[in-house]
Amino acid sequence: MTGETSGAGAPRINRDWPLWEVFIRSRGGLSHKHVGSVHASDGEMALRHARDTYTRRMEGVSLWIVKSADIVASDPEQAGELFEPAASKVYRHPTFYDIPDIVKHI
Amino acid sequence: MYTTEFDKSAKPLAAVPNESPELLNAFEARVAADEFIEPKDWMPEAYRKTLVRQISQHAHSEIVGMLPEGNWLTRAPSLRRKAVALAKVQDEAGHGLYLYCAAETLGTSREEMTEALLAGKAKYSTIFNYPTLTWADMGAIGWLVDGAAIMNQVPLQRTSYGPYARAMVRVCKEESFHQRQGFEIMMALANGTPEQKAMAQDALDRWWWPSLMMFGPPDDNSPNTAQSMRWRIKRDTNDDLRQKFVDITVPQAKYLGLTVPDPDLRWNEERGAYDFGVVDWDEFYAVVRGEGPVAKERLKARRDAWSEGAWVREAASVYEAKHSQQQAA
Numbered sequence: 407m408t409g410e411t412s413g414a415g416a417p418r419i420n421r422d423w424p425l426w427e428v429f430i431r432s433r434g435g436l437s438h439k440h441v442g443s444v445h446a447s448d449g450e451m452a453l454r455h456a457r458d459t460y461t462r463r464m465e466g467v468s469l470w471i472v473k474s475a476d477i478v479a480s481d482p483e484q485a486g487e488l489f490e491p492a493a494s495k496v497y498r499h500p501t502f503y504d505i506p507d508i509v510k511h512i
Numbered sequence: 513m514y515t516t517e518f519d520k521s522a523k524p525l526a527a528v529p530n531e532s533p534e535l536l537n538a539f540e541a542r543v544a545a546d547e548f549i550e551p552k553d554w555m556p557e558a559y560r561k562t563l564v565r566q567i568s569q570h571a572h573s574e575i576v577g578m579l580p581e582g583n584w585l586t587r588a589p590s591l592r593r594k595a596v597a598l599a600k601v602q603d604e605a606g607h608g609l610y611l612y613c614a615a616e617t618l619g620t621s622r623e624e625m626t627e628a629l630l631a632g633k634a635k636y637s638t639i640f641n642y643p644t645l646t647w648a649d650m651g652a653i654g655w656l657v658d659g660a661a662i663m664n665q666v667p668l669q670r671t672s673y674g675p676y677a678r679a680m681v682r683v684c685k686e687e688s689f690h691q692r693q694g695f696e697i698m699m700a701l702a703n704g705t706p707e708q709k710a711m712a713q714d715a716l717d718r719w720w721w722p723s724l725m726m727f728g729p730p731d732d733n734s735p736n737t738a739q740s741m742r743w744r745i746k747r748d749t750n751d752d753l754r755q756k757f758v759d760i761t762v763p764q765a766k767y768l769g770l771t772v773p774d775p776d777l778r779w780n781e782e783r784g785a786y787d788f789g790v791v792d793w794d795e796f797y798a799v800v801r802g803e804g805p806v807a808k809e810r811l812k813a814r815r816d817a818w819s820e821g822a823w824v825r826e827a828a829s830v831y832e833a834k835h836s837q838q839q840a841a
Contacts, residue, residue, distance in 0.1 A: 422623045423829070425616070442679075443613045445622055447825075447832040459609050462602065463686070482552045 425474040426452035428459075430466035438470045449473075531556055543744050548674040551617040559743055562736070563673050564618050566745060568625045571611035572636035575629070578604045579813050580644040580653060589647060596693050597650065603686050610679040617675045630815050638796060639726050641804025648701050648708075648715035654694015656716075656723040656761065662687050663757045664727065672744035695764065702768040709769070716765065717773045724788075725796045727754040733793075758786050 423445040429438035441460050446452035452471045461469070480488055496502050505512055535554050542549065549555055578601050585601065588594035612622055628634035639657055644650070665687065668680040701712035728750040731737060740746035748756075758777075765772050776789035799807070 422621055423825075425613075442610060442682075443616075444609070447828040448835065451828060451832075458602075459606050462599075462606065479552070482550065483554070 423447045426456070427472045427474050427477060428452075428456040429470035429472070430460060431468035431470075432466050434467060438468065441465075443474060540742075543672045543742075546670075546744070547672075548677065549672050550674045558739075559745070560618050562740060562743070562745060563676065564615055564620050566740075567611055567615040567618070567673075567676055568620065568628070569635050569637075571608045571615060571625065572629050572634050573640065574604050574608035574611060576636045576640045576810050576814065578608075579810055580640055580642070581650060583644050584647060584650050587647070588650075593650075593697070600654070600690050600693065603690065607679075607683045607686070610682055611676075614673075614675040614679045618673075626818070630811070630818055632802065632811055635800065637726060638799040638804060639722050641799050641802075641807040641810060642718070642722050643806045645718075646711055646715060648697070648711040649719070651694050651697030651701060651712065652715035652719040654690050654692075655698050655764070656694075656719050657726070658687060658690040658694060659761060660723050660726045660757055662691060663753050667747035670744070670747060698768055698770075702770060712768065713770050716770050720773050721791060721795075722799075724754055724757070724791050725799075727751075727757065729793065729796070755785055758788050762786055 424447075425443050425445055426449070427443050428441050430441050431438045444452055444455040444459055446455050449471055453469060456469050456471060460466075492498075536556060539549075539555060539559075549559075581597060581601050581604075585594065585597055588597050612625060615625060616622060625634070629636070639660075644653070662684065665680050665684050669677055669684055671677045671680065698712055698715075701708040703709075728734060731749045731751045734750055737746065737749055741749070762772055762777065774789045776787065778787055779785075780787045798804075804810075
């Protein structure tokens, strides 16, 4: 990305650097969680930018950086069909089964 | 402030005629039920455009907002104050970045937004087009300007667009330090020599009214408020927030032993709130039009920063290209 000045006017801006998604492990024992994104020319720079942008106050102990374009996401319009089986299969939940109170530790 | 439409001529965006009424109704119902809208969800074009405008204005405000304080970084009166000021300015840069990313999820690019700002086409908060003349202005900005920003941003943590709301949660977490360090500067000056106290009073005199303007035009002159409130893009009206700000800030000024520069300011027992004078809206609209005292300097500083950083961006791109070539080979 270059930004040359075109005459006396505003500088011309070229193509954006790729977008990277940032994930932070807030402390040991927890999973990395998505916190936002940064633009950077490569992964190493993305890591540096993520550190400056998202961890100025002890927010984490580890960073993951993933190119946004590499993320495969489900389609919100398909969410009904995609996640419906979970709701219709109540027998997957322990409360589905009636066990007398007299039976302990189950 | 940031939820304010700075462009007086901007009309609420009309619905696009070919949008399906079923989708529109389902969207309105989700928003009314306080659900969050996420980037890939269907949304009316007017909602998308309003958000892009609002979030990008908010982002630009953070970025330009670094300049008035940047002006004092090298002249902070102690190492402690300098470290604090640096941390605060760095936070503002971070806030701008969170917000640009949130706007990008709506389909605009960083490039377009940067270009609009540098070309002078984008709006940002009017407050940053006032000069920072003395060190006391660092105190007044933290106390009043960041105070007004907090007032505005706290309700935005529940704004209907998910990425914007999440950015606001991060911003609000960090903003409280900004206000407190500003008030601490004001306390030090107010308890200092008579000259220092006069300096604090002078800063309050100059920043009070521009701070009230940050909440935007009065409700009866704010054409976008109704639609934005219905869509939960905005959660409170300009006048409500302004009143709230006056009510909490006046006692703070009293604590400092400083006088709020408003002869009409008095406590209204019946309303349980302060009555206050009329804001000079002509001045506000002049600043919105780009006639603020240092509007030109602000834009020039942004353009210079962009141009002077060009070689760094170029070098990084070339470095990346070279390394990916080597890896491919």
